[in-house]
Amino acid sequence: MLSAWILLLAAAVAGVTSKETDAVPQFDLVRLSEGYHGLVAEDTTLVEMQPPIRALPDVCTFRIVNRHHGEAPFVIRLRDDMTGEAELMAKHSLNCEKRKNYKFDITAISCTGVESQNVTVHVKVSDVNEYAPVFVEPSYVKDVDEGRLYEEVLTLQADDQDCSPKYGDICRYELLTRDQPFTIDSEGVIRNTEPLDYEKSHNHILSVVAYDCGMKRSQPVMVTIKVNRVCRIGWKGIPDQVEYSPGSGRQELFPAASLELCNVPCRVERVQARVTLTTTHIGKGCDRDTYSVAAQRKMCGASSASVELLPAPGAGREWTAGLHSDEGHEGDLIYQFEGDHSGAVVPESVLHHNLTNIFTISTWLKHKSHPGMDKHVKEHILCTADDHKMNRHHTALFVRNCRLILLLRRESTEANLNTFQPAEWRWKLSQVCDNEWHHYSLHVNFPEVTLYVDGHLFRPENGESPEVIDDWPLHPTRGINTTMSVGACWQGSEGSMKHGLTGYLAGLSVLVGGLESPRVLSCLTRCQEALDTPAMELLQPSMELLTNNEMTQITIEGNNITNMETLIHRIAYINSRDFPTPGRRPISVVANILCDSGKSFKVDPAQSFVMVMQPHQPSIELNGTTNFAEEYESFRQGLRVFPDVSIYLSPAAEEATAPTPGGQLDECIVSVYPSLNPDHETLLLPDNLISELGLASSTTRQGATISGAHTTRHYQSILRQIHYANRKPAYYLNRAFKLSCSELGGRFTSNEYVQTVTVIHPQLSVEDKTPDMIDPSTPTNHSPLSSPVLPARPPHGQHSPNGGPLPHHNPPPAPAHARVSAHHVEVKPPHDVKDKYFTSNIMEGAAVNSAGHAVTIIIVVCVGFLVFMVVLGVIRVRAAHTRGANQDLADTEMAWDDTSLNITVNPMEQQLGMPETQQLRDDDDDDDDSSDDGSNFNDDLDSSDEEEGKPKELEWDDSTLKM
Numbered sequence: 001m002l003s004a005w006i007l008l009l010a011a012a013v014a015g016v017t018s019k020e021t022d023a024v025p026q027f028d029l030v031r032l033s034e035g036y037h038g039l040v041a042e043d044t045t046l047v048e049m050q051p052p053i054r055a056l057p058d059v060c061t062f063r064i065v066n067r068h069h070g071e072a073p074f075v076i077r078l079r080d081d082m083t084g085e086a087e088l089m090a091k092h093s094l095n096c097e098k099r100k101n102y103k104f105d106i107t108a109i110s111c112t113g114v115e116s117q118n119v120t121v122h123v124k125v126s127d128v129n130e131y132a133p134v135f136v137e138p139s140y141v142k143d144v145d146e147g148r149l150y151e152e153v154l155t156l157q158a159d160d161q162d163c164s165p166k167y168g169d170i171c172r173y174e175l176l177t178r179d180q181p182f183t184i185d186s187e188g189v190i191r192n193t194e195p196l197d198y199e200k201s202h203n204h205i206l207s208v209v210a211y212d213c214g215m216k217r218s219q220p221v222m223v224t225i226k227v228n229r230v231c232r233i234g235w236k237g238i239p240d241q242v243e244y245s246p247g248s249g250r251q252e253l254f255p256a257a258s259l260e261l262c263n264v265p266c267r268v269e270r271v272q273a274r275v276t277l278t279t280t281h282i283g284k285g286c287d288r289d290t291y292s293v294a295a296q297r298k299m300c301g302a303s304s305a306s307v308e309l310l311p312a313p314g315a316g317r318e319w320t321a322g323l324h325s326d327e328g329h330e331g332d333l334i335y336q337f338e339g340d341h342s343g344a345v346v347p348e349s350v351l352h353h354n355l356t357n358i359f360t361i362s363t364w365l366k367h368k369s370h371p372g373m374d375k376h377v378k379e380h381i382l383c384t385a386d387d388h389k390m391n392r393h394h395t396a397l398f399v400r401n402c403r404l405i406l407l408l409r410r411e412s413t414e415a416n417l418n419t420f421q422p423a424e425w426r427w428k429l430s431q432v433c434d435n436e437w438h439h440y441s442l443h444v445n446f447p448e449v450t451l452y453v454d455g456h457l458f459r460p461e462n463g464e465s466p467e468v469i470d471d472w473p474l475h476p477t478r479g480i481n482t483t484m485s486v487g488a489c490w491q492g493s494e495g496s497m498k499h500g501l502t503g504y505l506a507g508l509s510v511l512v513g514g515l516e517s518p519r520v521l522s523c524l525t526r527c528q529e530a531l532d533t534p535a536m537e538l539l540q541p542s543m544e545l546l547t548n549n550e551m552t553q554i555t556i557e558g559n560n561i562t563n564m565e566t567l568i569h570r571i572a573y574i575n576s577r578d579f580p581t582p583g584r585r586p587i588s589v590v591a592n593i594l595c596d597s598g599k600s601f602k603v604d605p606a607q608s609f610v611m612v613m614q615p616h617q618p619s620i621e622l623n624g625t626t627n628f629a630e631e632y633e634s635f636r637q638g639l640r641v642f643p644d645v646s647i648y649l650s651p652a653a654e655e656a657t658a659p660t661p662g663g664q665l666d667e668c669i670v671s672v673y674p675s676l677n678p679d680h681e682t683l684l685l686p687d688n689l690i691s692e693l694g695l696a697s698s699t700t701r702q703g704a705t706i707s708g709a710h711t712t713r714h715y716q717s718i719l720r721q722i723h724y725a726n727r728k729p730a731y732y733l734n735r736a737f738k739l740s741c742s743e744l745g746g747r748f749t750s751n752e753y754v755q756t757v758t759v760i761h762p763q764l765s766v767e768d769k770t771p772d773m774i775d776p777s778t779p780t781n782h783s784p785l786s787s788p789v790l791p792a793r794p795p796h797g798q799h800s801p802n803g804g805p806l807p808h809h810n811p812p813p814a815p816a817h818a819r820v821s822a823h824h825v826e827v828k829p830p831h832d833v834k835d836k837y838f839t840s841n842i843m844e845g846a847a848v849n850s851a852g853h854a855v856t857i858i859i860v861v862c863v864g865f866l867v868f869m870v871v872l873g874v875i876r877v878r879a880a881h882t883r884g885a886n887q888d889l890a891d892t893e894m895a896w897d898d899t900s901l902n903i904t905v906n907p908m909e910q911q912l913g914m915p916e917t918q919q920l921r922d923d924d925d926d927d928d929d930s931s932d933d934g935s936n937f938n939d940d941l942d943s944s945d946e947e948e949g950k951p952k953e954l955e956w957d958d959s960t961l962k963m
Contacts, residue, residue, distance in 0.1 A: 025055045025084075025108040025116040035120035036106075038088055042128040045090040047074065053086040055108035055116055062086045065105040065118050072104035074123065084108070088121065096125045096163040127164035133210040133218035134159055140223040145230045146198045149191075153225060156188035158210035158218055167214045176207040176220060184208060190223065198229035199236065231262035235589055235606035242573070242587075242608060246580050246615035250532050250572045253610070257568050259561060259591055259603070266595030272557040273564055275571050277531050277610070278586040279552060284334075284364055284437030284506065286527035286550065287580045287612075293333075293364075293507035295666060295709035295745075300523035304694060306360075306511040307351045309382070309486050310335055314698060314705075319344045323487070333506065335487070340500035343380070343488025351510055353384050353394070353482045354411075357446040360511040361397055361406075362521070367503035368435035375401040378499040382508065383489035387481045391491050392474060394482055397442065398489075398499065402433040406442055406449060412476040422447045423471035427458065437504075439525045443515045452518065455525035456549055527551065528577045529585070534570030543567070573610050579618070579744065585610040619650040620665070620741055620750035629758035635729035638684065641670070641737050642719045642755055647712045665715045667707040668741040670722065675701040680728045686721040693718075703737075715741065724757070734758040 029036070029051070038047040053062070053076070062076045073091045078084070086108075102123040108116040135158045142154040162168035173184045181194045182204065190206070206223040237256035244251055253275075261268065279286040294308065312333050313321040323344055324336040337343070363381060380398040385391060396407040406425045431438045431453060441452040451458040451466070460466075483490040486508060488500035530551035539545055543558035545567065556567050568589075587610060591603035624645040647665070676683060683704055690697045695708035695718075706718055719739065726732070735757045742749040 023057060023110065024114050025057065025059045025110050027108060027116060027119050028054045028056070029119065032117065032119055035122060038121060038123040039126055040090055040094060040123060041126045042094055042096050042130070045093065047088040047090065047123055049088060049121075053088065053106070053121075054084050055086075056084045058110045058112070059084045059108045059116075060111040061109050063107050063109060063115075065107050072102060074102070074104070076106055088123070094125045096127045097161060100125050100163055127162050127167050129162055129167035129212065129214040129216050131161040131167070132216050133170055133212050134161075135210065135218060135221040137221070139221060141226070142224070143226045143228055144192070144196060145228045147195045147230055147232060149195055151191065153182070153190045153192055154223065156184070156190065156208060156210070156221070156223070158188070160212045160216075162212065162214075165213065167212055167216070169213050170210050171213040171215075172211040174209050174211065176209060177205070180204055180206060182206060182225070190225075196225075196227045198227050202227055231260060233262055233264065233593075234260055234604045235591070236260050238589055238606040238608055240608060241584075241611050243611045243613060244573060244575065245613050246575065247578055250574045252570060252572045253587065253608070254571065254589070255569050257589070258565055261561070261593070264593065264595075266597055266599060268559075268561075268593055269596040270557065270559050270594040271561055271564060272555065272592045272594075273568060274553065274555045274590050275531060275568070276588050276590075277529075277552040277573070278588070279527070279529060280436050282529075282581050282583070282585070284366070284439075286552070287529040287575055287577055288525075288527050293509075296524055297509075297520075298694070298709055300520045302516060302520045302524070303511050303514055305514065306362075306509040306516075309346055309351065309508045309510060310505060316698075319346055319350075335505050337487040337501040337503060337505065339502050340488055340497050343485045343490075343497040343500055345490065346484045346486060348484070351484065352512070353484055355395060355444075355510065355512055357444070358513055358515065359444050360441060360514065360516045361444075361509075362439070362441040362511075362516060362524075363397075363508040364437055364439050364506040365399075365432075365503060366435065366437045367399055367432055367501070369402055369433040370502065378405075378489070379501040379503070380485075380487065380489045380499045381501060381505065382484075382486055382510075383499070384482050384484045385490045386492035387483040387490070388492045388495070389480060390477070391493050393489060394474065396489065399432055399501070399503075402430075403428050404432050404440065404451070406444075408444065408446070408449075409471065410473040412473055414473065416473070418472075420470040420472065422449075422468050424469035425449045426467040426469070427451055428460070429453065429458070439521070441516060441521050445515065452521050454549060455518075455522040457518070529573070529575040529580065532572040532574045534567045538567060538570060539563075575612065579615045579747070580612050582612050582614045585612065618743075618748050620743065620748060621648040621650075622646070622739060622741065622750050622753035623648070624753070624755070626754060627756045627758065629760050631760050632729050632762070635724075635726040635759065638682075638723040638725035639757070640720060641683075641722045641724045641757065642739065645716065645719050645739065645753065645755075647716045647719075647741065647750075649712060664709055664711050665741050665743050666709045666745065667705065668715055668719060668739065669703065669705050670719075671703040671738040671740075672701075673736055673738070676703075677701075680726060680731075682725045684723040684725065686718055689714075689718055689721065729759045730761065732759050733761075 036049055036051070036053055038049045040047040055062070059078065060081070061078055064072055064074060064076055066072045073094070074088055075091060076086050076088050079087045102125070103120065104123075105118040105120050107118050135156065137157075140154055140156060144150060144153055156173060158170050158173075160168045160170060170188075172186055173188045175182060175184045175190075181192050181196065182190055183193055184190045188210070190208075196204075203224060203226045206225065207220045208223055209220045210218040236258045238254055242251070242253050259271070259273070294311075297306065298304075310320055310323075310333070311317045320335070323342065324338070325333055361382065365381065367379070378398045378400050380396060382395075382397045383393060384395040385393045392409075393407055394409050394411070396405075398405055398407070404427045407423065408425075409423050410421055439452075439454050443450040443452070449466075480492075483492070485497065487505065488497035490496075491498045527550055531547075531554050532551075533545060533547060533554055536545075540558070540560055540563045542560050543556065543563050546555040546557075547553065554571055556564050558564060573585075573587075587608045588605050589608070590605040592600055593603065594600045622645060624642060628643075630639055670683070672683065678701060683699055685697050685699065685704055685706070687697065690706060693708070693710055693714055695706055695710060697704065697706045699705075704722070706715070724735065724737070726735075737755045737757070739753045739755065740750050
């Protein structure tokens with residue numbers, strides 16, 4: 001019975017053990033239906049699983065169970081028997097291009113052979129960029145027509161064998177050939193960026209490559225684009241731009257131009273070609289503004305009696321100061337007028353209002369029509385009207401309804417009051433309202449009036465004379481004068497300007513009693529840049545060549561197309577300015593074709609530019625002796641500021657001012673710092689020479705200005721004759737003058753030349769010293785030193801080492817410019833002088849200017865020591881007198897600070913026959929601007945006679961003096 005229970009217990013234990021060891025392995029997936037996912041690259045065999053393959057418990061191996069999924073080139077093996085993790089490996093490198101995805105089942109097997117439930121594994125093969133793109137075609141050829149812009153010339157295509165979009169798609173095409181008028185986009189579409197020209201290139205050969213999205217590049221493919229010649233009516237061989245170097249003279253513009261007529265649908269009877277140069281944006285219609293109006297008038301030989309009514313603002317020309325103007329650096333000074341309130345009154349001292357029966361009015365005018373403006377509104381250029389009470393216009397030049405009108409009313413004293421006489425002349429001009437610069441000159445020889453426009457006599461196209469309106473003379477009045485104004489007309493009854501001009505004026509001048517020469521007008525308006533015509537011998541009998549007055553347009557007309565092209569080849573651009581305004585000048589070439597049927601058609605215009613290059617800049621150099629020194633007397637009498645200044649112009653600067661020999665300047669400016677003190681300083685110009693040369697000048701406290709175009713030789717002569725005078729030169733250690741000159745209206749300026757003039761201050765000479773003051777070892781030097789050195793006074797009450805007063809010695813005589821008392825002299829600078837520069841000069845002049853004179857310093861030290869020994873005794877003897885004398889000397893001529901500089905003079909000089917000292921005069925205090933509280937101590941160098949015969953101020957009490 002016992003044995004039976006043992007058998008039963010053993011069987012039970014064996015059953016339990018058998019159940020534990022036969023457990024089924026389980027994969028650790030949350031959902032078995034999702035399975036495992038893996039990724040393997042083409043160039044590797046290890047599959048990266050997500051999540052890792054893992055099964056428990058008691059797993060000894062894994063097995064691939066491939067059910068209806070095709071081949072599964074993988075193996076699976078246990079990696080870690082403790083965790084039950086497995087790894088999946090490819091048996092060999094996989095090829096994405098053949099198969100991208102694999103699907104199979106796996107199972108886990110326990111050590112006892114128990115298998116788990118099957119789980120699906122998904123493996124994806126990742127691509128590697130192993131293939132480069134390849135173009136579909138080995139090469140490409142395409143024909144296109146010239147003269148067109150194509151949206152698509154040709155589309156290229158390339159393929160890539162890689163299996164993924166990243167490496168198998170084409171992402172970019174690149175054009176390797178540079179400097180070709182083509183582009184290619186990411187789709188492989190080739191386009192041309194400009195119309196192709198058969199004459200430039202018959203075909204274009206391009207090299208193109210393709211890139212996949214992994215940036216692997218293909219081999220280049222050759223693309224040939226052939227250009228087909230297409231004949232179109234129009235200009236060929238016109239360059240886009242022609243560069244012009246200043247000073248290069250005549251330059252042909254279109255040496256290869258041709259007019260293509262192709263198959264004109266008619267028989268050509270006549271062809272007209274026109275070349276036009278556009279210069280409205282340069283200066284006053286062309287590049288003519290090298291010089292100012294005044295300089296141009298002078299060079300063209302205009303009458304010097306002409307009066308300029310719009311000069312640059314300045315001394316005596318204040319009436320233009322309130323007008324709006326440009327900087328004037330390009331030559332002419334241009335004034336802008338903006339209606340009724342922008343006019344300016346011209347002083348009668350400038351121009352007498354009675355212009356007589358013969359006179360000339362000339363001006364530059366830029367004016368345009370104003371839409372919406374009443375056509376009866378007057379816009380005055382020049383007007384003479386009643387100054388008050390009434391509004392009668394006596395003489396006027398104005399614009400109304402695009403007409404230029406001259407009003408000239410006869411005064412009651414000049415004509416019969418009952419006689420009609422011409423009073424108004426009206427010219428209808430297109431130029432008046434074209435918003436471009438034109439020069440107008442009216443020649444009046446009453447009753448005849450002639451108009452010149454742009455230097456040419458104006459002749460209306462219809463041949464009619466100007467409209468002339470007659471009127472009665474002005475009735476007599478009493479106490480009514482006239483007011484002359486520019487840019488508007490003075491309304492005397494209202495006391496304001498009316499009928500103002502809206503436009504631009506420059507160079508408004510009036511010549512009374514004479515008529516300007518037409519030759520002068522032609523010279524004044526001559527454009528410095530223009531088109532130059534071909535030689536006339538090239539013109540065949542059947543052809544015509546016409547130009548406008550400004551030489552900015554050339555027209556060729558005839559039936560010989562070959563001769564027309566020959567003439568076009570020889571048309572040139574020329575700019576006679578040595579320093580032209582740089583920039584572009586547009587040029588257009590047009591043609592009109594006339595058929596024998598009477599039908600005509602226009603050829604598309606060709607556009608080009610003349611690019612005027614930047615000219616080489618000229619230079620003006622001023623040089624000379626920049627420093628010199630003079631004595632007091634030279635400053636008082638006046639000395640030349642620039643005695644040897646020289647003006648040098650570079651070759652470029654001389655060319656700029658041609659045809660004047662040796663070049664010319666138009667302004668020189670002298671600046672003085674600090675400003676001149678008018679109480680004792682003057683700057684004198686050679687006015688007679690300036691007037692003789694026709695130049696203008698002005699002087700202020702800040703310096704002087706000489707202006708007007710003239711030769712450098714004459715400017716140099718004027719500068720060398722400029723004088724500076726100073727009645728009180730001791731106030732300064734030196735004086736600085738800055739000089740600069742310019743030409744071409746200030747476009748080119750010189751260097752800043754600084755001239756320094758040093759004041760030589762007087763000092764004691766050897767002859768003025770007593771024998772015991774002269775060091776025998778010091779050589780005698782009679783030359784005056786640059787500044788005075790005064791011995792210092794010893795401290796009050798100082799004694800000798802033995803306790804007694806210092807021994808008495810004869811001190812040196814005081815300088816002639818010092819005021820003398822019984823004991824000491826105090827010299828102070830004026831207390832109201834606030835100029836730091838001036839103060840430092842006065843206080844430092846004695847030491848600074850003599851720093852280099854070692855011998856002088858030794859003498860001064862010795863003299864100072866001797867004086868130091870004498871002073872104490874004198875002071876003790878005359879202590880009481882010292883206080884009174886010091887009070888008397890409170891206002892000295894040049895008052896110095898007596899805390900550091902005193903002179904003690906031996907009163908025994910009178911008894912010993914020493915030269916009598918001079919007492920300086922006390923000048924009245926000047927105002928603050930003069931900086932002259934006390935008078936100049938040097939003034940008394942010339943006034944020694946005033947003190948002769950006066951009683952001596954020195955008193956001497958020798959009651960306590962022991963000799």
